[in-house]
Amino acid sequence: MEEYKKRILLVEDDPNFGTVLKDYLMMNDYEVTHAKNGMEGFEKFKKDDFDLCILDVMMPYKDGFTLAKEIREKNTDVPIVFLTAKTMKEDVLKGYKVGADDYLNKPFDSEVLLMKIKAIIQRKATETISDSKQFEFKIGRFDLNSKLRFLKFDGGEPVKLSPKENELLRLLALHENDLMPRELALTKIWRDDNYFTSRSMDVYIAKLRKYLKLDEKVEILNIHGEGFRLVINN
Amino acid sequence: MEEYKKRILLVEDDPNFGTVLKDYLMMNDYEVTHAKNGMEGFEKFKKDDFDLCILDVMMPYKDGFTLAKEIREKNTDVPIVFLTAKTMKEDVLKGYKVGADDYLNKPFDSEVLLMKIKAIIQRKATETISDSKQFEFKIGRFDLNSKLRFLKFDGGEPVKLSPKENELLRLLALHENDLMPRELALTKIWRDDNYFTSRSMDVYIAKLRKYLKLDEKVEILNIHGEGFRLVINN
DNA sequence: CATTTTTGTTAATGTAAGGTTAAAAGGCTG
DNA sequence: CAGCCTTTTAACCTTACATTAACAAAAATG
Numbered sequence: 001m002e003e004y005k006k007r008i009l010l011v012e013d014d015p016n017f018g019t020v021l022k023d024y025l026m027m028n029d030y031e032v033t034h035a036k037n038g039m040e041g042f043e044k045f046k047k048d049d050f051d052l053c054i055l056d057v058m059m060p061y062k063d064g065f066t067l068a069k070e071i072r073e074k075n076t077d078v079p080i081v082f083l084t085a086k087t088m089k090e091d092v093l094k095g096y097k098v099g100a101d102d103y104l105n106k107p108f109d110s111e112v113l114l115m116k117i118k119a120i121i122q123r124k125a126t127e128t129i130s131d132s133k134q135f136e137f138k139i140g141r142f143d144l145n146s147k148l149r150f151l152k153f154d155g156g157e158p159v160k161l162s163p164k165e166n167e168l169l170r171l172l173a174l175h176e177n178d179l180m181p182r183e184l185a186l187t188k189i190w191r192d193d194n195y196f197t198s199r200s201m202d203v204y205i206a207k208l209r210k211y212l213k214l215d216e217k218v219e220i221l222n223i224h225g226e227g228f229r230l231v232i233n234n
Numbered sequence: 235m236e237e238y239k240k241r242i243l244l245v246e247d248d249p250n251f252g253t254v255l256k257d258y259l260m261m262n263d264y265e266v267t268h269a270k271n272g273m274e275g276f277e278k279f280k281k282d283d284f285d286l287c288i289l290d291v292m293m294p295y296k297d298g299f300t301l302a303k304e305i306r307e308k309n310t311d312v313p314i315v316f317l318t319a320k321t322m323k324e325d326v327l328k329g330y331k332v333g334a335d336d337y338l339n340k341p342f343d344s345e346v347l348l349m350k351i352k353a354i355i356q357r358k359a360t361e362t363i364s365d366s367k368q369f370e371f372k373i374g375r376f377d378l379n380s381k382l383r384f385l386k387f388d389g390g391e392p393v394k395l396s397p398k399e400n401e402l403l404r405l406l407a408l409h410e411n412d413l414m415p416r417e418l419a420l421t422k423i424w425r426d427d428n429y430f431t432s433r434s435m436d437v438y439i440a441k442l443r444k445y446l447k448l449d450e451k452v453e454i455l456n457i458h459g460e461g462f463r464l465v466i467n468n
Numbered sequence: 469c470a471t472t473t474t475t476g477t478t479a480a481t482g483t484a485a486g487g488t489t490a491a492a493a494g495g496c497t498g
Numbered sequence: 499c500a501g502c503c504t505t506t507t508a509a510c511c512t513t514a515c516a517t518t519a520a521c522a523a524a525a526a527t528g
Contacts, residue, residue, distance in 0.1 A: 162504055206488055440477050
């Protein structure tokens with residue numbers, strides 16, 4: 001049913017583990033590009049079009065998170081999976097901030113690996129095919145249509161949103177009631193995470209708050225140093 | 235390509251049956267720790283990191299359910315399987331209340347046992363991290379959400395926690411009823427262990443105590459020269 | 469039992485992050 | 499290139515946080 005092999009970018013500095021993993025994936029019908037470090041990984045990423053990136057967290061020179069951020073600046077969609085040592089639970093949070101899709105504990109069960117890979121690629125595929133849900137959100141008494149970029153209150157007159165307003169509100173809605181990490185918005189929407197883009201984002205948060213004031217049950221909360229949270233109180 | 239053996243904690247008071255089961259599991263490539271009673275089981279559980287717990291229901295001093303509850307308080311994730319003498323419906327119900335993953339009737343088919351074990355470990359491994367549990371703690375009448383950094387009392391209005399407050403309370407909760415060594419908090423949270431970070435930590439302990447005063451059953455005790463202990467009195 | 473060490477607690481301070489508004493800079497289109 | 503929309507930058511203000519100081523109390527020490 002699949003006409004072409006799915007392409008995986010594997011960035012892993014341990015040559016033994018990397019090679020074994022690559023071979024194993026290839027045996028299971030994936031096309032694998034193996035980069036030995038973050039730098040090389042980024043180069044290869046730019047040159048090609050991948051269905052999935054598997055990044056080792058701990059690598060010399062450029063760690064997996066830094067690489068992930070760079071990848072996200074280029075491509076907001078490609079699934080990213082981290083390889084972490086089993087005991088590093090803090091890694092999980094950090095990965096989540098840069099938009100990780102999943103993580104794998106090293107050493108791991110090869111069967112689990114395959115299942116996860118399949119599930120992630122599959123999920124991504126169905127996401128992109130299935131239409132509306134990605135672009136239409138109910139936010140309290142508001143309706144956001146982020147394809148047409150408007151926001152309606154109580155089914156009344158739609159307010160037009162600018163591209164940035166729209167993307168930001170959409171990202172908040174995707175994380176409704178949950179943390180939307182600052183870093184994630186900056187890498188996904190602004191494609192750069194620095195002081196100015198960060199301040200710019202704050203300006204947009206203020207704008208969105210103004211729109212959302214109409215429904216006092218809806219608010220954007222800040223989590224100091226972490227990000228924002230779109231909450232709908234019942 | 236299994237890189238490491240799955241670890242099983244087996245708590246079974248019948249020495250004959252326990253030994254046979256242990257040997258059988260080890261023959262099938264599991265690493266098995268065998269405890270002869272609930273008390274010992276809990277001690278061994280705290281000391282190690284297991285992929286599965288198999289608990290006999292009927293044991294002297296501490297039965298399997300009580301043990302399971304204690305294990306759940308420490309770890310919300312580890313799969314637990316009960317061994318019951320025969321199909322006792324009350325047992326089954328009771329077991330699910332404390333988060334049992336499956337049941338095995340004694341005596342049982344060894345093939346079935348292996349299949350179930352495999353399936354359970356597999357299922358657990360496939361679950362993704364996004365499943366909150368890593369960040370949510372129940373502390374007496376409080377709920378700590380350490381991802382969103384708030385503390386709720388009796389499901390009321392959440393109080394925001396600062397990053398340090400949050401990490402410290404989380405670390406205490408991870409060691410609930412147990413010593414959380416000063417040194418551990420300092421190296422993990424402050425990343426430096428000196429006079430000033432130590433005093434800073436004391437300030438945060440005072441802050442946490444203030445929050446926790448609402449539930450008189452919850453307190454942070456000091457163990458002079460050692461660290462702190464978050465106790466929940468019943 | 470006096471003295472030192474450790475902990476409890478509150479308040480003050482300095483810095484960083486965020487909230488908000490307005491002005492400047494970019495971009496696009498008629 | 500004028501006018502409009504969007505985005506960024508600047509400015510100013512407020513809040514949040516972590517640290518340090520200061521003093522009190524408790525615990526250990528010899």
